[in-house]
Amino acid sequence: MKRVFVGPLLHLVYRPWVRGAENVPAEGAAILASNHLAVIDSFFLPLVLDREIVFIGKQEYFTGRGLKGRLTAGFMRGVGTIPVDRGGGKASEAALRTGLKRLREGGLFGIYPEGTRSPDGRLYRGKTGIARLALESGAPVVPLAMVGTDVAQPLGRKIPKVMRIGVVIGEPLDFSRYRGMENDRFILRSVTDEIMYAIMSLSGQEYVDVYAATQKARIATGHPAADEAGQLPDAPGGRPRPDVQVPVPPEDGPSASVG
Template identity: 60%
Template sequence: MSRIMLKATLGLLMRVLYRPRVEGLGNIPASGPVILAGNHVTFIDSLFMSLVVKRPVYFIGKDEYVTGKGLKGRLMAWFFTASGMIPVARDGGRGGVAALMTGRRVLEEGKAFGIYPEGTRSPDGRLYRGRTGVARLTLMTGAPVVPFGMIGTDKVQPGGKGRLHISPVTVRFGEALDFSRYEGMDRDRYVLRAVTDEIMSDVMDLSGQEYVDVYATKARAA
C-alpha cells in the first residue's frame, strides 16, 4: 500500500512539475524477470525510473538510508522502502556479493531489478566503464536486460545533492537484450566483460553521453 500511495502522490507531483518524457516504455516486459540497466548521474535517478515504469522496480541502496533515528530517520526509511530500495551493506567485498545475491533473488521471484553498471554516480556527467555484476546477473538468471538512458536529472539536482530545480527529464528505454547464448558462462571473465560492454554501448547510445573507458570510482578518486 505504501508503494501505491507514494507513486500516486509523489508521481502526480513529479509529472506536473517535470513532465518527464518517456521513450521505449513498451520494451519492458509486462511480467517476468527483467534487468533495467542504465546510467547514473544523480541521486534521484531511481526515483524517476520507478515513477515512469508501470511495474514495481527494485534496486539496491545503502543500508544507511533506512537506519536513521528519530522522525527523520523513520520517514527516510519509509520513503526509500516504498520506492523499491532494498538496503544492503555495500562496503568491501562482502557488500558486492550481497548486492549480487539480492539482485538474483529479486529476479528469480520474477520481478524487475534496476541496476547502474557504473557502480556509482558519474563524477562529471560522462558515462564510465561498467562493472560486470550486471552480466553475471543476466547469465545466472536468464533475465533479459533492457538498457536505459537517463537524461536531464543532472539539471534537476546539480551536483547530485541539494534542492531540486525544475528542468526537463527524458528516460529512454532500448530494446531488450538477450544473452542466452552465453548460458553457463557466468564465470568466464571475457564473456562477462563482452556482455557488460554491449550493455554499456546501448546505454551510451540512449543517453548521448561521452564514454570513458575507466571505472567511475577511479575517476572520482583522482
C-alpha cells in the same frame, strides 16, 4: 506510497517524459540497466513504468536518525529501494543475491552498472556484476538512459531543480548464448561492454573507460583525472563511438503517466 503520494507530486512538478516504454516486458523477469547521473534517477524511473521496479541502495539511507532519517528511509522504501550492506568485500555478493531473488520471482530489477553516480555527467566503465546477474538469471537486459537528472540535481544539491526529466528505453538484450559461462571473466567483460554501449547509444553521453569510483577518488585526492592523457577508447569494448546526440524532451507532448 510511491503511487499514492510521491508519484503524483513528481509528475505534476517535473512532468517526466519517456520513449521506448514498450521495450519493458509486460510480464516476467528483466534487468533494467541504467546510467547513473543523480540520486533522483531511482525516483523518476519507476514513475514512467507500469510495472514495479526495485533497486538496491546503501544501507545508510535506511538507518538515519531523527525526523530526516525516518523521512529518507520511508521515501526510499516508497520508491522501491532495497537496503543492502555495501561495505567491504560483501558488496557485490549481496547485490547479486538480492537481484537474483527478485528476478526468480519474475520481477523487474534495476541496476546501475557504473556502480556509483557519474562525477561529471559522462558515462563510465561498467562493472561486470550486471553480466554475472544476467547470465545466472537468464533474464533479458533492458538498457535505458536517464536524461537531465544531473542538471536537475548536480552533485551536492539536495533539492532537485524543477525541469523536465526524461527516460529513454532501448530494446532488450538477450545473452542466453553465454549461459553457463558466468565464471569466464572475458565473457563477463564482453557482456558488460555490450550493455554499456547500448546505454551510450541511448544517452548520447561521452564515454570514459575508467571506473567512476576511481575517477572520483582521483578527483578527491587532487590527482589528475584518469582520462586526461586522451588515450582511452571512445566507446565500451573499443567499438567506434555511435553517432548519437543527447535526447531532448518532446516540445509539446504530455508528460508520461502510469496507470
